[in-house]
């Protein structure tokens with residue numbers, strides 16, 4: 001069985017390589033509503049595709065670092081891991097900002113994929129099976145209590161994510177990892193094989209994410225009405241069936257409203273990595 005062969009043959013560094021490849025596929029995938037892709041810069045005045053590729057080149061070595069640290073620390077209790085990898089996470093963010101002249105191309109992606117690579121390192125070093133479910137559970141275990149510690153107890157919100165928790169109770173990237181990527185498990189994985197062509201499969205997964213992910217990027221730019229606009233639009237396309245032209249029209253609608261579903265782009269990359277593993 002292909003899935004079993006993958007579990008046995010995936011040597012640890014391959015997961016970090018899969019993650020960098022997933023970031024590259026995500027940015028090349030076109031048309032992506034509101035996001036940077038090969039046709040346009042979506043709702044972003046300060047980013048383009050070459051900037052994303054430079055950012056990925058800067059991040060890639062750190063993804064291996066996360067995995068190595070997961071392997072090295074596999075005997076540590078899971079909840080101790082986030083504190084241990086955060087310095088590498090912040091250094092990776094700095095490397096990204098260095099490559100992009102201070103522009104946030106991948107902050108969310110570094111966070112989610114860094115945790116995923118660490119989880120993979122821990123599972124492989126502990127001779128535990130590298131499965132989708134196991135990886136999601138390990139990410140959840142490593143981030144247990146994160147929303148309470150960093151969002152509920154945050155007195156002076158500094159980031160958009162922290163402000164949006166206070167304003168709307170949105171838990172953003174932290175809530176998604178603490179739930180073991182619940183949005184992916186509930187709304188994306190069960191429908192992954194409903195499309196056979198790889199490009200349509202990725203675009204359909206992105207559409208499903210836009211329909212169901214409580215993306216703090218959308219609320220930061222367009223308020224709750226911005227989030228609902230994107231969710232309603234994506235749900236309509238999922239119901240009626242869609243072609244690339246529909247996504248191009250949706251792109252124009254999001255650009256006109258300055259909306260960008262960046263959190264969904266990040267989760268698409270996470271899904272691409274996780275779908276390389278057996279269930």
Ligand SMILES: CC(C)(COP(=O)(O)OP(=O)(O)OC[C@H]1O[C@@H](n2cnc3c(N)ncnc32)[C@H](O)[C@@H]1O)[C@@H](O)C(=O)NCCC(=O)NCCS
Pocket residue numbers: 107108109111112150151154155159160161162171172173174176213214215216217262263264266267
């Ligand atoms: C947790 C991270 C992502 C910071 O999050 P932040 O508060 O800036 O906001 P937010 O939760 O909206 O996430 C930022 C990025 O995550 C992505 N994202 C947004 N929504 C989602 C979602 N629902 N699911 C997954 N990713 C998402 C987007 O790309 C977004 O740009 C990370 O950069 C980090 O750990 N920073 C250190 C911050 C810290 O230690 N603060 C102290 C607490 S007061």
Ligand SMILES: Nc1ncnc2c1ncn2[C@@H]1O[C@H](COP(=O)(O)OP(=O)(O)OP(=O)(O)O)[C@@H](O)[C@H]1O
Pocket residue numbers: 026027034035036037042044104105106107108109110160217221260261262263265266
């Ligand atoms: N292809 C993509 N296009 C745009 N954003 C993406 C893409 N892939 C991932 N993202 C995510 O979107 C986030 C950037 O979104 P955004 O520019 O809205 O954030 P910001 O810089 O914090 O806010 P603003 O630009 O409104 O000041 C990044 O953290 C990144 O992880």
